[in-house]
Amino acid sequence: MQSNSTVSILLVDDHPENLLALEAVLGGLGGNLVKAHSGEEALRCLLHQDFAVILLDVQMPGMDGFETATLIRSRERSRYTPIIFLTAFSTSENMVFKGYSLGAVDYLLKPIEAEILLSKVSVFVELFEKAQEIKRQAAQLEAMNTELRTSEERFRLLSACSPVGIFLTNVEGYCTYTNPRCQAICGFTLPESLGDGWLGFMHPEDLERVRDTWFACAQNVREYSGEVRFQQTPETVRWTHVRSSPMFSNEGKLIGHVGTIEDITERKQSEEVRAQIIQEQAARQQAETANQMKDEFLAVLSHELRTPLNAMLGWAQLLRTRKFDDATMQRALEAIERNARAQAQLVEDILDVSLIMQGKLRLNRYAVGLKTIIEAAVDSVRPQAEDKSIGLTVEYDESANRVCGDPDRLQQVVWNLLSNAVKFTPEHGEIAVRLKRDDGQAVIEIADTGMGIHPDFLPHVFERFRQADSTTTRAYGGLGLGLAIVRHLTELNNGTVTAHSKGEGTGATFTVKLPLWDSQADQNGSCPTSEQTMSSTDLSGIQVLIVDDEVDTREFLILMIEQHGASVRAVASADEVLELLHGLMPDVLVSDIAMPEKDGYELIQAIRKRPADRGGNLPAIALTAYATEGDCEKAIAAGFQQHIAKPVDPEELIAAIARLAKSPIAQPLATE
Structure with missing residues (x-):
């Protein structure tokens, strides 16, 4: 085998020719052949390197081979280095024994056969190489174990700390x-x-x-x-x-x-605190915004209520203190009537919003034609449109006519939208009203060429008390309630309303969608016709007693109720009612609450104390300007069967009279 170049062989002989001969024989191994000419020189070579085998001549001047071998074995580093003795003399058993006792692994006689020498030296060279490889692997394994122990210790410290x-x-x-x-x-x-x-x-x-x-x-x-x-x-x-x-x-x-x-517990807690702070800030901002909206609304309300009052009171004072020609008188009366109607509409809007917020707005729904409703609304706003030279066009699709809803409230929806269109459309503008059918729904579109709606305000256009800005409110008038009422009334009639505008100055389009009514599908009569509804409010044969200290109110109620066929008796005070009940037994009592001397609460309590045959169970309706939820509860608790707020809805009052007249011991009704 070929030796590694790191394998060294030490040749020791005092004759140079013998060293040359050994070098010639062993040169083929490829090892590092180190030559020494004496025992002393050989020992010096062993100080700096290790040898796979030492070929040591026995007979040398000075220090012979045995002495050299003894010193080699005395050193720890070379104690186990193989030694082959070489000698030219015949060997006795004593000499061989001495050589082996000194650690020799073999004993060769000169002249040495090359094959034998080469074979023996090769064995020791191979053993040396294997020993060196084992040492290298052992060192590598030790290094790996050391690294593993270091790594494990590092992981233990890292994990623990x-x-x-x-x-x-x-x-x-x-x-x-x-x-x-x-x-x-x-x-x-x-x-x-x-x-x-x-x-x-x-x-x-x-x-x-x-x-x-x-x-x-x-x-x-x-x-x-x-x-x-x-x-x-x-x-x-x-x-x-x-x-x-x-x-x-x-x-x-x-x-x-x-x-x-x-x-991350602390981070989570901080996030919760931050979220709570943000919520509180948002709630505070909403409250501040709501307060600001309330203040703005109250300011607008004051302005809108005082403006018509100024005209009415001014003209009334002039008419009372001066004499005018017929033309001026007519103009004054028209101004008073116009401003009174405007103020009445403001009050109606406020009352409607109050009922909406309390969830008590009541509908009388039956099958109605939208064409008639739209025509009535258009006719009511046409004079204002003509005053501003606004073109007003109407298109009808007869297949989209019939819906189930409250005709008065639906007309209020269309009227509000048309009034807005007229209000915000400049002179010589255009307003188009279209009734069409779309996917089983009746669609009312009211489009104008007016001032339009800013994109930022468009999502809020149907909110209560919201105006695009206060200057607009002052310029065009109104409380900012109309569109909120439109949305709520439309939803109560099972419909939807949306607004569309490309921006300011581009006009606006409002779209109302209502489910179409199918008389064939409505087999159970859940939506009666107008004829059925009118017959249900016929008051023929019913006697109604009215008490109200205001003469105008009494005359209005008498006329309205008598038109439905009832017999009406009206008085001005609670004492008159109690006196009449000695000889008169009406079917229904309609009583005001705020009256001088004895109010409506005292009256109904006095009636309820009477025996049944003297009117103790007389059905009674509280008709009053006290319109809050608390007022309603107070009236019911006092003994009234129903509470109706002023200004009165004629159909609501007639329906209540009809119901109570048919049930003399009717239980109290919660106002819707």
């Missing part, structure tokens, strides 16, 4: 190790955390979600990241952020998962 929790799992996702920080965060010990034991310390609300997601990630060799709550005690909950990644060997084989757990 880490500010975040660390855990290890097997390939299936079951825990095999948790560090002290992980145990402190989650509230378990190392044995409790192993396997799937760590799941038992999780918050119950997170358990199922985390367990399913965790093992799915482990099975599919994916990273995991999520927020998890651990419940150390019933009172102590820790928020954590858990992350994990697959671990692979150098060969790319999955060997498990490594993860971290970070305590």
Whole structure:
């Protein structure tokens, strides 16, 4: 075999020719042949290097081979170096024995056969090389063990001192190790955390979600990241952020998962505090906005109520103190009437909004034609449109005519939208009203070429008390209630209303959609016809007693109720009612509340104390300007069957009279 160049062979002989001969024989091994001419020189060579074998001549001047061998064996480094003695003399057994006793591995006689020498030296060279390889591997293994011990110690220190929790799992996702920080965060010990034991310390609300997601990630060799709550005690909950990644060997084989757990409880608490602060700020901002809107609304309300009063009172004072010609008188009366109607509309809007906010707005729904409703609304606004030279066009689709709804409230919807269109459309503008059919719905479109709606305000256009700006309110008038009433009335009639505008100066389009009424589909008569409704409010044969201290109100109520066929008697005070009940037994009493001397509450209480045959069970309606929910409850508690607010809705009053007249012992009605 060929020796490594690091293998050295020491040749010791005092004759140079013998060294040359040995070198010639062993040169083929490729080793490093070191020559020494004496025992002393050989010992010096052994001071600096190791040899695979030493060929040592026995007969040398000065220090012979045996003495040299003795000194070689006395050194620790060369104690086990193989020595082959060479001699030209016949060897006696004593000499051979002496050589072997000094540690020789062989004894060769000169002249030495080359093959034998080469064979023996090769064996020792090969043994030396193997010994060197074993030493190298042992050193490498020791270095690896040292590195492993260092790595394990480093991991132990890192794990024990880490500010975040660390855990290890097997390939299936079951825990095999948790560090002290992980145990402190989650509230378990190392044995409790192993396997799937760590799941038992999780918050119950997170358990199922985390367990399913965790093992799915482990099975599919994916990273995991999520927020998890651990419940150390019933009172102590820790928020954590858990992350994990697959671990692979150098060969790319999955060997498990490594993860971290970070305590984020303080961060979560800070986020909750911050969210609460933001909510409080938002609530405060909303309250401030609401207060500002209320203040603006009250300012507008004051302005809108005082403006018509100024004209009415001014003209009334002039008419009383001066004489005018017929033309001026007519102009004054028209101004008073116009401003009175405007003020009445403001009051109506306020009352409608009050009923809407209390959820008590009542509808009388039956099958009606939208064409008639639209025509009536158009006719009512046409004079104002003509005054501004506004073109007003109407288109009808007869197939979209019939719906089930309250005709008065639907007319109010169309009238409000048309009034807005006229109000915000400049002179010589255009307003188009279209009734059409779309996907089983009746669609009313009112489009104008007016001032339009700013995109920022468009989402708020149907909100109560909202105006685009106060200057607009002053310029065009109004309380900002009309469109809110439109939306609510439309929804009560099972419809929807939307607004569209490309921006200021581009006009606006309002679209009302209502379900069409099918007489064939309405077999149970859930939506009666107008003829059926009118017949239900026929008061023929019914006697009504009215008490109100205002003469105008009494005359209005008498005329209205008599038009429905009833017999009406009206008085001005509670005492007159009690006097009449001695000889008169009406079917229904309609009583004002605020009256001088004895109010309506005292009257109804006095009636309820009477026996039945003297009117004690007389059905009674409280008709009053006190219109709050508390006023309604007070009237019912006093003994009235129903509370109706002024200004009175004629149909509501007639329907109430008809109902109570048919049931003399009717129970109190909650106002809708």
